[in-house]
Structures are given as C-alpha cells and as structure tokens.
Amino acid sequence: MDLRITGGFAPPGHNHRRCIVDAMDRAAQVCAARGARLTPQRRRVLELIWSSHKPVGAYGLIEQLSESGQQVAPPTVYRALDFLLANGLVHRIERLNAFVGCPEVEQDHAPQFLICGDCGDVAELREQSVEAAIAAGARSAGFVGWRASVEVVGVCPECAGGISP
Amino acid sequence: MDLRITGGFAPPGHNHRRCIVDAMDRAAQVCAARGARLTPQRRRVLELIWSSHKPVGAYGLIEQLSESGQQVAPPTVYRALDFLLANGLVHRIERLNAFVGCPEVEQDHAPQFLICGDCGDVAELREQSVEAAIAAGARSAGFVGWRASVEVVGVCPECAGGISP
DNA sequence: TCCAATACGTTATAGTATAACAAATAGTGT
DNA sequence: ACACTATTTGTTATACTATAACGTATTGGA
Structure with missing residues (x-):
C-alpha cells in the first residue's frame, strides 16, 4: 500500500x-507495463523532481545533477523531461516553467494544481x-477536442495556519 | 453600443x-476613471495586442513596433505590458508566454481561455x-486566498467546421 | 551478428524576462 | 511661472528557458 498525495497537500x-x-515504484511498473525504457538518466531526473513537492525547473535539475557529479x-535533461511527461510521470506547471511529480500515473489525466x-x-x-464545468463551457462555445490546464495560486493550509492559527 | 466578444470566439x-x-475606448474610460496614465506608448502596445484575437509575445510586439519605426x-514593452496587466486591459496566456486583449475590463476577473x-x-x-467548482476544490484542500488560471487548448468552431462541415 | 531504432552527448543558438541605473516627462503645490 | 517630486521611459547588460542540428553510443530484435 502506498500513501498517494492526491486531493490535497502533503x-x-x-x-x-x-x-x-x-x-x-509506480514509474517502474508503468514503464515496464508499456515497454517504455526508464533509463538511469530518466530515473535520476524523476528522483530529483520527487525530492520535494515543489516544482523544479529544467536548469534547477541541471544544477542538481551537476552537484552530484x-x-x-540542457538537451539531455529536456529529453528526460519529455519522456517523463509523455508517460505521465510528471506534470508541467505552465506558469512556473517547472515540473512536479505525478502521484497518479496509471491513467492520463488533466488535473488541477494548487x-x-x-x-x-x-x-x-x-x-x-471542474472538468464537467469546463466541458460545458467549451461545448457552449463550440470548442472541440480540448484539454484543459488549471493552475490555482494561493496559500496552502500549512502556511495559512502559520499566519493566523 | 459595442459588440464585446466574451463567451465565445469572434x-x-x-x-x-x-x-x-x-x-x-474602454481602456481610455477605465484609465481615466482610476487616474491611470494611458500614455502613447502603452496605447500603442494595446493597439498592437488588439490587432487580432491571437496572443502576441513581448518580442513580437517589439518587432511590430520596430516595423512601424x-x-x-525589451524593458519598455515589458513595462507597458505590466501596466496593461495591472489595469486588467490585457491577460497573459501562461502556456504561450503571450498576451491577449481583455474584452471585459470593468472589473477584475479570472476567466477561462479557449x-x-x-x-x-x-x-x-x-x-x-467553473469558478464555483474550483472554489469547492480549493476549499476542500484548505487552500485560501487563491486565484485560478484556466487554459483550454482545442479547436475552435471555425477551424473544426473546416475539417468536418 | 548485423540491423534498425532508440537514447545520449555536444555545440550553438533561439526565445523570454529582468536588474540596475540614467534621462526625461508629467503632475502638484506654491 | 517655478521648483519639487513622482512617474515614465531609455539603455545596457545579463539571467533564465528551450530547442535545432548533428554525431555517437547503446539497446533490442530479426
């Protein structure tokens, strides 16, 4: 059993x-199941992304890799990121040009990010x-074949607690 | 009376x-009402952004300005963009690093972009x-003081019609 | 074992954004 | 009209993000 963090903050x-x-573990499973090659390089990048729940940029990864020898x-880490994105192992946060690990890798999805x-x-x-409401709006505008990204900036419970407990 | 394009494609x-x-006109009104200075520079940038319904990047604006003599x-156009964003005259499309004119400038809002x-x-x-659904999700996660951006990529009615009429 | 596909390395460059400081301009009160 | 102050703009340099193009190595399968 694993404790996936979906639906809220860690x-x-x-x-x-x-x-x-x-x-x-999930990454290994998913890649094995679909014949995708989780090479040491890609594995290392994924580990670095998962080193926290904070998004990390490509050049941050390059720096971390460099620190570990x-x-x-850039193309190397961008290629690793392309692979991880294509296989749903990480998500890209558009407004931050940064990447976070995905806790639900089994099926493709377009989540909301807090x-x-x-x-x-x-x-x-x-x-x-949220998906249903967006679908309704898109349909009413005659928009087809779409995919939505939702990014919500605010203050997490932990940080909010610190301000006014 | 004006024909604002909100709620769908032009x-x-x-x-x-x-x-x-x-x-x-709306920009002039809004700026006058709140004592914001819509200088020639800023006006020009806003005009260029409104030259179509397609988002335009900062360097695209620089090029267009250069073409018109x-x-x-970069800092000049970024400052104009900052002003226009701060006054709700344009929106930023995060995933495109680009900007579009806002057809509803009277009150602050966080729309969905198709x-x-x-x-x-x-x-x-x-x-x-959509806003309500996001609010519910954010509340359930204990997230406070938030602001959401929703960007939906797909095919507009016009383009979809061209494919299968 | 050889072939073809995939992954990785390397160099250069394109594209996006801001820091820091100087000069000019506009608005305010006298 | 004058000086004062705040705001806006100009200028240079630089940081940050991303990809093109090409060559090499590795992998997996016929």
Missing part, C-alpha cells in the same frame, strides 16, 4: 521518503466537477 | 476594426460554474 510531517520510493547539457505562493508546494487535485 | 467575418476601437528595448491550437485565436469565457 501533511507537514509526512514521511517524504515514502513519497519518493512509491513514486519510483553528473555534468549534463500552488502555494508562500512555500511553493504544489498539490494535485482531480475535481470531477 | 465570428469569422466580424468587423474587427470595431473590436479595436471599442477596446481602446519605433525602436524599443485557445485554438489550429488558428491560434483565443476566446475568453466566464463560466460561473
């Missing part, structure tokens, strides 16, 4: 090592009602 | 000159149900 004192381990150029403007943590939400 | 043969004129450096992946046109939607 609790303050949660065992994040579990997040990482579970994420890597692996000198890579981005804490204070601590930077991101939570992934899947509100059916 | 119809194929619409009189776009009216879009521009109306947008500039005005040589400006982006045609074919022709590039963008429509601004304000579905109350």
Whole structure:
C-alpha cells in the first residue's frame, strides 16, 4: 500500500521518503507495463523532481545533477523531461516553467494544481466537477477536442495556519 | 453600443476594426476613471495586442513596433505590458508566454481561455460554474486566498467546421 | 551478428524576462 | 511661472528557458 498525495497537500510531517520510493515504484511498473525504457538518466531526473513537492525547473535539475557529479547539457535533461511527461510521470506547471511529480500515473489525466505562493508546494487535485464545468463551457462555445490546464495560486493550509492559527 | 466578444470566439467575418476601437475606448474610460496614465506608448502596445484575437509575445510586439519605426528595448514593452496587466486591459496566456486583449475590463476577473491550437485565436469565457467548482476544490484542500488560471487548448468552431462541415 | 531504432552527448543558438541605473516627462503645490 | 517630486521611459547588460542540428553510443530484435 502506498500513501498517494492526491486531493490535497502533503501533511507537514509526512514521511517524504515514502513519497519518493512509491513514486519510483509506480514509474517502474508503468514503464515496464508499456515497454517504455526508464533509463538511469530518466530515473535520476524523476528522483530529483520527487525530492520535494515543489516544482523544479529544467536548469534547477541541471544544477542538481551537476552537484552530484553528473555534468549534463540542457538537451539531455529536456529529453528526460519529455519522456517523463509523455508517460505521465510528471506534470508541467505552465506558469512556473517547472515540473512536479505525478502521484497518479496509471491513467492520463488533466488535473488541477494548487500552488502555494508562500512555500511553493504544489498539490494535485482531480475535481470531477471542474472538468464537467469546463466541458460545458467549451461545448457552449463550440470548442472541440480540448484539454484543459488549471493552475490555482494561493496559500496552502500549512502556511495559512502559520499566519493566523 | 459595442459588440464585446466574451463567451465565445469572434465570428469569422466580424468587423474587427470595431473590436479595436471599442477596446481602446474602454481602456481610455477605465484609465481615466482610476487616474491611470494611458500614455502613447502603452496605447500603442494595446493597439498592437488588439490587432487580432491571437496572443502576441513581448518580442513580437517589439518587432511590430520596430516595423512601424519605433525602436524599443525589451524593458519598455515589458513595462507597458505590466501596466496593461495591472489595469486588467490585457491577460497573459501562461502556456504561450503571450498576451491577449481583455474584452471585459470593468472589473477584475479570472476567466477561462479557449485557445485554438489550429488558428491560434483565443476566446475568453466566464463560466460561473467553473469558478464555483474550483472554489469547492480549493476549499476542500484548505487552500485560501487563491486565484485560478484556466487554459483550454482545442479547436475552435471555425477551424473544426473546416475539417468536418 | 548485423540491423534498425532508440537514447545520449555536444555545440550553438533561439526565445523570454529582468536588474540596475540614467534621462526625461508629467503632475502638484506654491 | 517655478521648483519639487513622482512617474515614465531609455539603455545596457545579463539571467533564465528551450530547442535545432548533428554525431555517437547503446539497446533490442530479426
């Protein structure tokens, strides 16, 4: 059993090592199932992305890799990111030009992201009602074949608690 | 009376000159009302943004300005954009790093954008149900003080009609 | 084992955005 | 009209994000 963080923020004192381990397990499973090659390079990038619940940019990854002795150029990490995105293992936060791990890799989805403007943590939400409302709006405008990205910037419970407990 | 395009895409043969004129009128009104200075520079940038319903990037604006004889450096146009954004005269499309004119400048709002992946046109939607659904999701996650951006990529009625009429 | 596909390395460059400081201009009160 | 102050604009340099183009290596299968 794994403790996936979907539907809200990771609790303050949660065992994040579990997040990482579970994420890597799921990634291995999914890739094996579909014959996608989770190479050491890609695995390493995924691990770095999962090192926190904060989105990380491509050049942040390059720096982290460099610090751990692996000198890579931008195309290398962008290619790893392309693979991870294509396989639904990470999501891209458009407004941040950054990437977060996906806690629900089994099926393709377009979640809502809650981005804490204070601590930077991101939570992934899947509100059916949001998708339904967007679908209704799109249909009324005659829009077809669409895919939506929803990014919500605010303050997470933890940070809000700190301000007015 | 003006024909604001909110709630859907601009119809194929619409009189776009009216879009521009109306947008500039509204901008002048709003700025006058709140004592914001719509300088020639800012006015020019707003006109260029309204020259179509397609988002335009900062460097696209610089190029257009340069073509019309005005040589400006990036900070100039970014400052104009900051002003226009702050006063709700334009919106930023995060996933495109580009800007579109806002057809509803009177009050602050966070609309949904329908982006045609074919022709590039963008429509601004304000579905109350979308905002409500996001609000519900955010509340359930303990998220506070938020603001959402919704960007939907698909095919507009016009382009879809061309494919299967 | 050889072939073809896939992944990775490398260099250069395109595209987006801002920092920092100087100069000019507009609005305010006298 | 005058000086004062705030705002706007100009200028240079630079940071950050992303991809093109080409070559090499590795992998998996016929």
